[in-house]
Amino acid sequence: MRLLLLITSIDALRYSVVLPSSKRLHKDAVRALQRGVKPINEREVGPSRLVFDAADDAPDRRDWRRLLRGPLSVRVVAAEAAVVDVGPDADAGGAADAIVDAIDDAVDWDAALGAWAAFGNAAGSTLGAHVRCQRFRSATWCPAGASPPLRRALARRLPARLLPEHDRAAAAVEVQVTAHAAGVLVELVALRQYVDRSLPDPGMKRVESFVVARSADIAPGDVVVDPFCGLSLIHI
Numbered sequence: 001m002r003l004l005l006l007i008t009s010i011d012a013l014r015y016s017v018v019l020p021s022s023k024r025l026h027k028d029a030v031r032a033l034q035r036g037v038k039p040i041n042e043r044e045v046g047p048s049r050l051v052f053d054a055a056d057d058a059p060d061r062r063d064w065r066r067l068l069r070g071p072l073s074v075r076v077v078a079a080e081a082a083v084v085d086v087g088p089d090a091d092a093g094g095a096a097d098a099i100v101d102a103i104d105d106a107v108d109w110d111a112a113l114g115a116w117a118a119f120g121n122a123a124g125s126t127l128g129a130h131v132r133c134q135r136f137r138s139a140t141w142c143p144a145g146a147s148p149p150l151r152r153a154l155a156r157r158l159p160a161r162l163l164p165e166h167d168r169a170a171a172a173v174e175v176q177v178t179a180h181a182a183g184v185l186v187e188l189v190a191l192r193q194y195v196d197r198s199l200p201d202p203g204m205k206r207v208e209s210f211v212v213a214r215s216a217d218i219a220p221g222d223v224v225v226d227p228f229c230g231l232s233l234i235h236i
Helices: 023-036 061-067 092-106 109-117 147-157 206-215
Strands: 003-007 014-018 039-044 049-054 073-085 127-135 162-164 173-180 183-192
Touching (some): 014 183, 023 039, 023 049, 023 061, 061 183, 073 092, 073 109, 092 147, 092 173, 109 183, 127 147, 147 173
Parallel strands (some): 127 162, 127 173
Antiparallel strands (some): 003 073, 014 049, 014 073, 039 049, 073 183, 173 183
């Protein structure tokens, strides 16, 4: 069985950002992060992902949306896990059970949700939570196919305050579990750039569509009608 040692980092809150895949936009987003939030101990985890500690004099979390225009999402790192024993015999279900056991023992969900609420998210006595799991190709220690059983097992083991929600769009909280080369990240998505993925983009990649939408300086609550690709709506 592959064993995981989960190291909770919630006392000294850590954060992560998902950055655009475009090299130029990636660099611009990192500069915005360094200029606006002044992170320390920043490190890369997989493609287009940075994990960091915020400096002591970093702005209030509610200001990060205004300061960070480039990152696609900002997340609270609830916990990190490092692989300490890699064995060849663990199947997908066994690996999922081991990861969820470690998460269940280590994550302080109240503290993580407190950090999530500090970004301006509305915290209630109960919240719908959607669990997503991702396995980077670099996570050779994690059996292929572990994401579905991990997602189901974690949804069943969430604290009473978090009610499993199948519909991602209807959930108040998104819990992201990511297996990467060095272990596992457990994150709560705190801020997200909302661009409808269904936007028709003939000849355009998703990141290019995102830039076009941003260049229009769309404000929260605006509805955009694209007259050249049929009717498409973007909710920011």
